[in-house]
Amino acid sequence: MKIVCVGGGPAGLYFAISMKRRDPAHDITVIDRDPAGSTYGWGVVYWDDLLDLLYGNDPDSAQAVRAGSVVWREQAIHVRDEETAHFGGYGFSMGRAALLEVLTRRASDLGVDVQHGREVHDLSGFDHADLVVASDGANSRIRQLGDHHFGTSVALGENRYIWLGTDEVFTRFTFAFEHTSAGWIWFHAYPSVADKISTCIVECQPQTWRGLGFDSMDNLECLRVLENIFARPLDGHSLISKTRGEFARWSRFPEVTNKTWCHDNVVLVGDAAHTTHFTIGSGTRLAIIDAVVLAQNLYQHAEIADALENYDAQRRAAMRPIQAAARNSMIWFEHADRYLDRSAVQFAYAMAARHGPQMPWRYQLHLLTQVPTVRKTRRAIDSGQRWLRAARRGELPMPLPSPRRPTEPMPTDRSVS
Secondary structure, three states: OEEEEEOOOHHHHHHHHHHHHHOOOOEEEEEEOOOOOOOOOOEEEEOHHHHHHHHHHOHHHHHHHHHOOEEEEEEEEEEOOOOEEEEEEEEEEEEHHHHHHHHHHHHHHOOOEEEEOOOOOOOHHHOOOOEEEEOOOOOOHHHHHOHHHHOOEEEEOOOEEEEEEEOOOOOOEEEEEEEEOOEEEEEEEEEEEOOOEEEEEEEEOHHHHHHOOOOOOOHHHHHHHHHHHOOOOOOOOOEEOEEOOEEOOOEOOEEEEOOOOEEOOEEEOHHHOOOOOHHHOOHHHHHHHHHHHHHHHHHHOOOHHHHHHHHHHHHHHHHHHHHHHHHHHHHHHHOHHHOOOOOHHHHHHHHHOOOOOOOHHHHHHHHHOOOHHHHHHHHHHHHHHHHHHHHHOOOOOOOOOOOOOOOOOOOOOOOOO
């Protein structure tokens, strides 16, 4: 099969890897408009379930991804100079550039033709292809060429956000909410490059954004204002705006939905097919699941049309509750000021409960998990669980005995936290 993937992000690259793993005879080209080694953005976050999928689908690239990742433990919620609230748990994060380097190298090793610095304006040059995969992001050019076929809808969130880096090294997933003369502003931060760089996404309501003058400031002035606002949670460290030679810009989040993900021999994956708000941290994970499910369907079905139809039905059905949860999360943060008159612990509980009603006992459990000795016990339990899962998937040198995993597992979506 001749396949062209337009877009060299995680979705396109991992789909190419997954197809080559199932049949090395496939002729696959991945075309990326950016030069090799360049990317927008800073880091991505993920959890154990993605590592389980990666190790089951392609252990070589999984090992490289895990080796380049950072483990963060707990989540911290700072509200002004008040007490800090905590959530338990742990996760993983990795620099986006490092992730793309791993996937590009693995795809090339498997015989994929990865082409950088090439713009694709239309599909006229791909008449020879049996399949064209649109993996070119939320603003997909390929999708726009036929958006009347895909039934694309893009809805913009109200809040403004800017995706930055910082040389403050966070060891937890950290939220910091600060009150200004124009209203509340906050960031979501997590480690990206071990002991060097963290991702820092700053967000605020539109009236705060305008009131602080961000609509008229140049980039450097904007950074200085933000560094002053967040001087305490950043511990005096700097914010970084420039990636790939360009400054980050304030945006409104685009929620992308499509009525169908395939038309003729063109199929959408990743952000070209769907987006989920960054407050649920699932974008990269969902793109990779798309890639594996599409590859598995093409492997199992003799006809491409049948494979695409099945992929479309499976993934769109799986995405509905996830996008609904992401939409709820986005809207909650658009009205976060309604809850910020509470203590840090009470506010953190409101944030944790933003996906729906909670049983009364959950608040008591939340209070209990703020106690230092309980948190210490929870960290020890989490460490044990993390070791066991790592052993089961073969990540550790001496894995624990486990049932034989299927060679080509079909992933399932976990509930969004």
